[in-house]
Amino acid sequence: EPEVTxxxxxxxxxxxxxxxLRCVPISNHLYFYWYRQILGQKVExxxxxxxxxxxxxxxxxxxxxxxxxxxxxxxxxKIRSTKLEDSAMYFCASKQGPNNEQFFGPGTxxxxx
Amino acid sequence: KxxxxxxxxxxxxxxxxxxxxxxxxxxxxxxLHWLQxxxxxxxxxxxxxxxxxxxxxxxxxxxxxxxxxxxxxxxASHPRDSAVYICAVRWNxxxxxxxxxxGKGTLLTVNP
Numbered sequence: 001e002p003e004v005t006x007x008x009x010x011x012x013x014x015x016x017x018x019x020x021l022r023c024v025p026i027s028n029h030l031y032f033y034w035y036r037q038i039l040g041q042k043v044e045x046x047x048x049x050x051x052x053x054x055x056x057x058x059x060x061x062x063x064x065x066x067x068x069x070x071x072x073x074x075x076x077x078k079i080r081s082t083k084l085e086d087s088a089m090y091f092c093a094s095k096q097g098p099n100n101e102q103f104f105g106p107g108t109x110x111x112x113x
Numbered sequence: 114k115x116x117x118x119x120x121x122x123x124x125x126x127x128x129x130x131x132x133x134x135x136x137x138x139x140x141x142x143x144x145l146h147w148l149q150x151x152x153x154x155x156x157x158x159x160x161x162x163x164x165x166x167x168x169x170x171x172x173x174x175x176x177x178x179x180x181x182x183x184x185x186x187x188x189a190s191h192p193r194d195s196a197v198y199i200c201a202v203r204w205n206x207x208x209x210x211x212x213x214x215x216g217k218g219t220l221l222t223v224n225p
Contacts, residue, residue, distance in 0.1 A: 031211060033212065033213075035213075035215075037154075041217075042199075042215045042216065042217045042218065043156070043199065043201070043213075043215040044215070045212045045213065045214065048211070048212050056212060089154050091156060095211075098211055099143075099144070101146070101158055101161040102146070102158065102161075102213065103158060104148075104155070104156040104157070104158065105155075106153075106154070106155040107154050107155055107156070109154065
């Protein structure tokens with residue numbers, strides 16, 4: 001069964017460093033999302049991406065964040081200069097059409113020291 | 114602000130018991146998801162529904178659109194059902210992005 005994959009599963013970085021989190025959505029899906037979950041808190045929406053552009057972003061998704069779909073298969077989230085408060089689990093999700101179910105990747109645990 | 118509320122926050126049951134987890138939301142939605150999150154952190158989609166009832170194995174999800182309420186039921190619960198169960202909704206006013214708004218989750222522990 002097709003699934004969303006994410007790499008790495010765990011990333012440790014120093015404050016101020018850039019990180020790139022990678023996702024491979026399900027191949028025929030057209031809508032892509034990043035969510036994050038700070039430890040002990042609920043999952044929060046970061047950004048949605050459709051037709052090669054951002055369709056919505058939350059207030060969390062400031063200038064330090066960017067997303068890209070560089071090659072038609074990968075979907076990446078870049079954090080330019082990480083802060084301690086960026087430590088969280090980051091989930092990628094994708095779906096085929098507007099009314100279809102979202103499928104989630106296993107997540108990347110980001111730890112900023 | 115549009116909100117998703119879940120109850121209870123924590124639930125402990127004995128193996129074999131019938132479990133109900135509730136979700137209520139503040140305004141109209143186009144779809145509601147029930148998700149399962151295990152201690153390792155990964156999220157698995159259980160159901161997406163916009164009306165009525167869905168069943169998969171021992172899991173049943175119902176939704177009442179007029180009352181803005183959904184329930185997730187687990188029949189004959191088992192220790193392997195222990196997880197966090199999360200309700201997430203897609204608002205009617207959400208526009209083309211179709212993002213989800215999540216509840217805080219219900220931590221279910223099923224003891225043998």
